[in-house]
Every structure is written in C-alpha cells, then in structure tokens.
Amino acid sequence: MTFFVYLPLLFSLVVAVVATRMARWLPPDLAARTATAGAAVSALTLTASLTMLSLTLFDDLPPLSAFDHRPELGLPKPVPGWLAAIAALVLLVGVGRVVLDLVRRTRLRRDLKAMGTSRAGIAVADVAEPFAVxxxxxxxxxxxxxxxxxxxxxxxxxxxxxxERSHLIRHHHRLVAIAGCATAINPLLYPMPTLVAYLVERWADEDAAARTGDRELVAKTVAKASLATRGQRLVPAMGLHSSSAVDRVAAMAEPARQRRWGGIAGVAALTVAQVLATGLAVVEFVSDAGAWLGMVLG
Incomplete structure (x- = not known):
C-alpha cells in the first residue's frame, strides 16, 4: 500500500490548528458546525485507514502466508506485520474510548434528569450551588x-x-458529542472538544443577545454566573457559566461577527483532501486484496 493510506494521519495534525484559527474570525454558529464537521471527517478517514492497515494482518495467515516469500508472483507487497498490528491496537483502543465517552455522556444526562422534574421545559433543583444546564x-x-x-x-x-434554550433548540449536545467521539478515536484532535464546547456557548450567547436585544446584559450575566461557579463541586456541560467566560464576555463587548464563507476554506480544503486520500487508499486496498484473493482462489 502506498502513502495515501497514511495521509489522514498527517492531515489530522493540522485540522485542529486550522479550525482554532478559523474560529477567531467567524460567527460561532458557522465555526462550530465547520469545526465539528472537520473533526468528524478526520476521525472517519483515520478509522478507514486503520481498518485497511489492520486487515493486512490476514496475509500472515494460511493460505495467504504461503505467498509471502514468492516475489516471482508479482503480488503487491503488504504492510509490515508489526505496523498492521499497531494499527489494529490503535483502532481497538479508539473504539473502546468512544464507547466509554458515550457511556459517560449517557450517565451524566441520566443524573441531570434525576435532579428535578421538568414543568413547562424547566426543572428547578433545590441545590445551593448555582448552576444551570x-x-x-x-x-x-x-x-x-x-x-x-x-x-x-x-x-x-x-x-x-x-x-439554555438555544442549546436545546440548536441541538448543541450533538456537536459536542461528535467532537468528543472524534477525539476518542483520533487523539490528534485533542483541542477540538474544548473548541467546539466554547463555540456552542458563544452561539448560545449570541442567541440570548438576539432574544433580549442587550449584548451588555448577556456579558454581565455570563460574568456573574461564572464568578459564582468558580471552584464549585458540580459544573455540568453546556451551562451559561462554562467554557472560557472571559473570552465570551469580551466577545459580547464587540458587534456580532459577519458570516464569511471564505473563512471555512482551510478546514474545507483539509476535509476534501482527507476524503480524496482515503478514497484512493480504498481503491488501492481493494486492488491489492483482489490480487491476493485471486491467487488463492485461482
């Protein structure tokens, strides 16, 4: 197999960097969607590459192993066994991390639901610690x-x-979960969960400002809630007080950002490149696998 199968790994090294820079210039809704899509594609393409590398382990098993040392047959050279084994291990660990991440999110949601009964879309918990989620x-x-x-x-x-209603209406939990699962399968994306969590909070801030018509009031409320919850025992996800309150307050002091579709060009280009590289790797893998299977079946 040629270098195409390894390109998703290389692209993953820069996706998070490019997405972080992109987020500085775009409105948070567009930035959040773009960053999440970039993380998802990076995780999926890496998973495909690891799967293809792992499957080459079968050439070490009978009857394929009989052709390993017969160069006169002209069969495509498989990946080294040690590399395929590492790919299989990384893939297995990644899948396990995704399962654990989903279990953790499910348990957190269950625990939050148990804290209060919803009436008209609002549940009030008799807890002294100030938080909302x-x-x-x-x-x-x-x-x-x-x-x-x-x-x-x-x-x-x-x-x-x-x-908080913005989080519910916009289904922000899905973006956060996708970024978390993508990083679980591809640790090179480690900045993405924090970035997406920050962007959905900024998105909800902008929605609150549009609803109330007062950006200064939103900034004051975010600052007040964040100061009150600093160092507290329980700080759940997707709350008014979470994710870089200082930066969010500063952002509300400025006018809302305009949509600049050109700002997503970097992440979009990397995404397309990863998909193309993975597609070429799949074509090559199918061709190589066909050659080996044809020798066995022939």
Whole structure:
C-alpha cells in the first residue's frame, strides 16, 4: 500500500490548528458546525485507514502466508506485520474510548434528569450551588438550581433561559458529542472538544443577545454566573457559566461577527483532501486484496 493510506494521519495534525484559527474570525454558529464537521471527517478517514492497515494482518495467515516469500508472483507487497498490528491496537483502543465517552455522556444526562422534574421545559433543583444546564432529551429541558435563581435578577434570568434554550433548540449536545467521539478515536484532535464546547456557548450567547436585544446584559450575566461557579463541586456541560467566560464576555463587548464563507476554506480544503486520500487508499486496498484473493482462489 502506498502513502495515501497514511495521509489522514498527517492531515489530522493540522485540522485542529486550522479550525482554532478559523474560529477567531467567524460567527460561532458557522465555526462550530465547520469545526465539528472537520473533526468528524478526520476521525472517519483515520478509522478507514486503520481498518485497511489492520486487515493486512490476514496475509500472515494460511493460505495467504504461503505467498509471502514468492516475489516471482508479482503480488503487491503488504504492510509490515508489526505496523498492521499497531494499527489494529490503535483502532481497538479508539473504539473502546468512544464507547466509554458515550457511556459517560449517557450517565451524566441520566443524573441531570434525576435532579428535578421538568414543568413547562424547566426543572428547578433545590441545590445551593448555582448552576444551570440544558438537559437534552425528548423533550429536553433546562435544569436550574435554586442557588442560581437567587443569584440572578429577573432580566438576568431571561438571559439564562434564552441561553439554555438555544442549546436545546440548536441541538448543541450533538456537536459536542461528535467532537468528543472524534477525539476518542483520533487523539490528534485533542483541542477540538474544548473548541467546539466554547463555540456552542458563544452561539448560545449570541442567541440570548438576539432574544433580549442587550449584548451588555448577556456579558454581565455570563460574568456573574461564572464568578459564582468558580471552584464549585458540580459544573455540568453546556451551562451559561462554562467554557472560557472571559473570552465570551469580551466577545459580547464587540458587534456580532459577519458570516464569511471564505473563512471555512482551510478546514474545507483539509476535509476534501482527507476524503480524496482515503478514497484512493480504498481503491488501492481493494486492488491489492483482489490480487491476493485471486491467487488463492485461482
């Protein structure tokens, strides 16, 4: 097999860097979708490459192993056995990490649902620690503690609800989960879960600002909630107070960013390149496998 099968690994090294830079210039909704798509494609293409490398282990098993030392047959040279074994191990570990990540998210959602009964889309938990979180489901709801309600005034509570409902309406949990699973299978994407989590919070901030018509109020509410929850025991995902509050407050002090489709060019180019490289690797793999199987069946 030629270098095409290894290209997804090389591209993964730069996807996160390019996505992080892209996020500085684009509105958060476009940046979040683009970063998630880039992470998903990187994970899928790497999985395909690892699978193809792993399958070459079969050439070490009878009857294929009988042709290993017969160069006169002109069979395509397989990948070294040690490399195929490493690929198989990495793939197995990655799948295990994905399963663990999904189990952790399922347990967190179950625990959050158990904290309060939803009425009209809102559940109030009698907990002194101030936090609020969007709990996805069918239907999803906003979970807020009595501590958070005491902390905020009426206008700030409207910001909080608009923010959390944005998470539910936009299905932000899906983007966060995709980024997490992509990184579980491809550790080279390690900055992506943090980046996507930050971007969906910024997205919800912008939705809250559009709903309330007051960017300064949103910034004040984010800062207030974040200061109150600093160092607390329980800080769930997708809450008003999470993910780089300082940067989010600073962003709300500026006008909303304009949509610049050219800003996604870097991630889009890498995504297309990964898909093309993987496609060429698949074609080559099928051709090589056909040659080996043809020798056995012939």
């Amino acid at each position: 969007a709990v996805p489901g069918r239907p999803g709801h906003v979970l807020v503690t009595s501590g958070m309600l005491r902390l905020l005034d009426d206008r700030e509570r409207r910001v909080l609800l608009a923010h």
